Amino acid sequence: MKFSLSTIFFCFLSLVSFSQSKYDLIIVGGGASGTAAGISAGRAGNQVLIIEPTVWLGGMLTSAGVSAIDGNHHLPSGIWGEFKSNLENHYGGADKLSTGWVSNTLFEPKVGNEILKRMAALSQGLTISYESQWTSAKYTSGQWTVTYTVKGEVKTVTAPLLIDATELGDVAASQGLSYRLGMDARDEIGESFAPAESNDIIQDLTLVATLKDFGPDADRTIEQPEGYDPELFACACAHADPITDADPTLDCDKMLNYGKLPNGKYMINWPNCGNDYYVNLVELSPEERKTEIEKAKLKTLQFVYYIQHELGYKNLGLADDEYPTEDDLPMIPYHRESRRYYGLVDFTLPYVRTPYQAPHPLYRTGVAVGDYTIDHHHKERPDAPNIDFIKIRVPSYNVPLGALIPKDHPGLILAEKSISVSNIVNGASRLQPVVLGIGHAAGALATVALREGKSPADVSIRAVQQVLLSQNGYIMPFIDVNPDMQSFGAIQRIGATGIFKGEGVPYLWANQTWFYPGRAVTEFELIQGMKPLYPDLESFWGASGDYLTLSRFEELLRLLNPELNREKVSITWDKLGMKGQLFDGLILNREQAAMLLDDLLNPFAIEIDWHGELVQ
Numbered sequence: 001m002k003f004s005l006s007t008i009f010f011c012f013l014s015l016v017s018f019s020q021s022k023y024d025l026i027i028v029g030g031g032a033s034g035t036a037a038g039i040s041a042g043r044a045g046n047q048v049l050i051i052e053p054t055v056w057l058g059g060m061l062t063s064a065g066v067s068a069i070d071g072n073h074h075l076p077s078g079i080w081g082e083f084k085s086n087l088e089n090h091y092g093g094a095d096k097l098s099t100g101w102v103s104n105t106l107f108e109p110k111v112g113n114e115i116l117k118r119m120a121a122l123s124q125g126l127t128i129s130y131e132s133q134w135t136s137a138k139y140t141s142g143q144w145t146v147t148y149t150v151k152g153e154v155k156t157v158t159a160p161l162l163i164d165a166t167e168l169g170d171v172a173a174s175q176g177l178s179y180r181l182g183m184d185a186r187d188e189i190g191e192s193f194a195p196a197e198s199n200d201i202i203q204d205l206t207l208v209a210t211l212k213d214f215g216p217d218a219d220r221t222i223e224q225p226e227g228y229d230p231e232l233f234a235c236a237c238a239h240a241d242p243i244t245d246a247d248p249t250l251d252c253d254k255m256l257n258y259g260k261l262p263n264g265k266y267m268i269n270w271p272n273c274g275n276d277y278y279v280n281l282v283e284l285s286p287e288e289r290k291t292e293i294e295k296a297k298l299k300t301l302q303f304v305y306y307i308q309h310e311l312g313y314k315n316l317g318l319a320d321d322e323y324p325t326e327d328d329l330p331m332i333p334y335h336r337e338s339r340r341y342y343g344l345v346d347f348t349l350p351y352v353r354t355p356y357q358a359p360h361p362l363y364r365t366g367v368a369v370g371d372y373t374i375d376h377h378h379k380e381r382p383d384a385p386n387i388d389f390i391k392i393r394v395p396s397y398n399v400p401l402g403a404l405i406p407k408d409h410p411g412l413i414l415a416e417k418s419i420s421v422s423n424i425v426n427g428a429s430r431l432q433p434v435v436l437g438i439g440h441a442a443g444a445l446a447t448v449a450l451r452e453g454k455s456p457a458d459v460s461i462r463a464v465q466q467v468l469l470s471q472n473g474y475i476m477p478f479i480d481v482n483p484d485m486q487s488f489g490a491i492q493r494i495g496a497t498g499i500f501k502g503e504g505v506p507y508l509w510a511n512q513t514w515f516y517p518g519r520a521v522t523e524f525e526l527i528q529g530m531k532p533l534y535p536d537l538e539s540f541w542g543a544s545g546d547y548l549t550l551s552r553f554e555e556l557l558r559l560l561n562p563e564l565n566r567e568k569v570s571i572t573w574d575k576l577g578m579k580g581q582l583f584d585g586l587i588l589n590r591e592q593a594a595m596l597l598d599d600l601l602n603p604f605a606i607e608i609d610w611h612g613e614l615v616q
Contacts (some may be wrong), residue, residue, distance in 0.1 A: 031059020033439030040124030040443030065208035071372030073432035078473030169339035169418030203336035218354030220317025278380035343420025344402035364612035366398025368437030395504025499529035517591035
């Protein structure tokens with residue numbers, strides 16, 4: 001086993017306090033979402049325990065070797081944004097992370113693990129138990145009792161709340177919670193792109209490999225793996241961008257450079273005649289899972305041998321300085337799909353494609369954001385329904401908070417890929433920045449539930465969103481509004497009320513939603529946006545299509561509150577440090593109007609229910 005000194009140090013920091021048995025929050029799984037949840041909740045002053053089976057943090061980001069980030073390059077939300085910033089500092093700038101063409105952010109898995117451990121070590125309320133396997137979880141009288149083993153020793157801990165951040169949703173399954181698995185039926189889920197009949201086909205998984213360039217004269221070719229057949233990989237170099245109609249081209253260098261990492265390393269996570277492997281592990285026993293994972297590992301070793309032996313890249317060998325494993329492969333496979341539990345709301349395709357026209361305004365309840373397209377891997381199951389998932393055009397989107405809360409358990413929060421999401425939408429919500437955001441939101445939800453002394457289903461949605469905003473988390477996916485802007489919080493809050501809506505744009509591999517903060521507002525736009533929140537305006541029809549001047553803005557505010565006069569608007573203008581001088585004819589833009597509305601009316605304080613409907 002190979003460990004860096006920093007890994008040993010951070011493991012020691014996290015193991016120094018094992019006499020404690022009572023916590024505020026237990027998180028089972030230290031993957032992407034579990035780590036983010038632990039950091040968030042620990043920073044808020046909660047006593048948190050993460051139970052993690054490996055010696056690393058980060059799950060698919062690190063332990064599974066998927067160290068090429070899919071999406072959210074321009075949405076650096078919360079803990080994902082911190083992680084990205086730390087990567088940039090480590091490698092010397094954002095441009096140093098853009099080494100492969102699949103992503104703008106690529107890194108060595110071991111570096112990702114070390115960064116996450118440093119972030120976790122600074123979260124004072126967080127304890128992490130590595131090399132630990134939970135064995136039972138029981139919930140009685142509002143209290144969880146979780147038993148786990150660490151290096152052969154049995155430990156028992158308690159807490160009022162638990163987050164299931166396991167890779168396959170195993171803890172929630174142990175509680176008997178109902179779930180979906182596989183493709184949803186079209187009529188059942190309400191998605192026109194879904195198959196007519198449901199099935200149990202999930203996405204392919206991958207046992208990733210990290211290769212390293214050992215120099216032009218090196219020969220790192222591994223022994224020929226059992227069952228090797230070069231025909232399985234014959235089309236690996238034939239590639240075309242699936243969002244186009246272009247024909248494939250033969251380019252083996254391009255195939256390898258797909259996941260080129262810093263320091264001469266390569267992520268081998270290739271779907272086209274590569275190392276994807278189909279198996280539905282979810283309901284198998286632990287022993288059966290191990291057997292199938294070994295088969296996935298063999299498939300990857302066969303592909304590595306093909307790259308070295310058939311394609312001639314003998315200088316590329318399994319990186320011997322990356323993972324703390326005997327075989328130099330990652331500790332876990334990359335699971336693209338899990339059990340998907342029934343939550344307070346279902347996050348389905350209409351809420352991604354057309355959030356403002358969907359059956360309910362779930363966008364108002366958003367707690368995590370994503371911009372990557374809907375990406376499914378089914379090439380290892382040729383009998384899967386022929387759905388071109390990538391060409392289901394969507395804008396950027398947000399994940400509703402109610403999808404993290406199961407319908408039928410008062411003390412459990414769902415994370416990782418086990419939230420209440422359709423099979424189709426899971427193809428987007430499964431990606432690393434979104435899962436980090438889901439974990440961040442799960443930690444914020446736990447914090448508010450603990451603070452308010454309520455179950456997660458009874459908390460204020462707005463309180464959870466405000467915790468996230470205070471930690472630079474995005475609740476609306478606005479590409480042109482970032483946490484460095486003074487107006488960030490106000491625009492996010494006003495956007496989450498629906499007064500000013502974003503404009504969604506399906507765009508290549510990085511979909512968009514624009515707020516356009518500098519665009520002038522019309523009187524009609526303002527009043528139409530405010531009517532759903534303020535019934536007193538429902539019958540008002542005196543707003544024109546003229547651009548909104550400051551004097552007219554004051555008149556319209558006084559329809560709701562006669563005390564909102566010029567003096568109060570002027571005081572707010574100065575308090576917020578808004579640019580420009582006040583005069584009657586000043587035309588307000590969306591940024592200015594959002595900041596004034598947020599401070600003077602505070603419409604974000606109007607409570608909403610789990611479907612985003614207003615609670616007057």
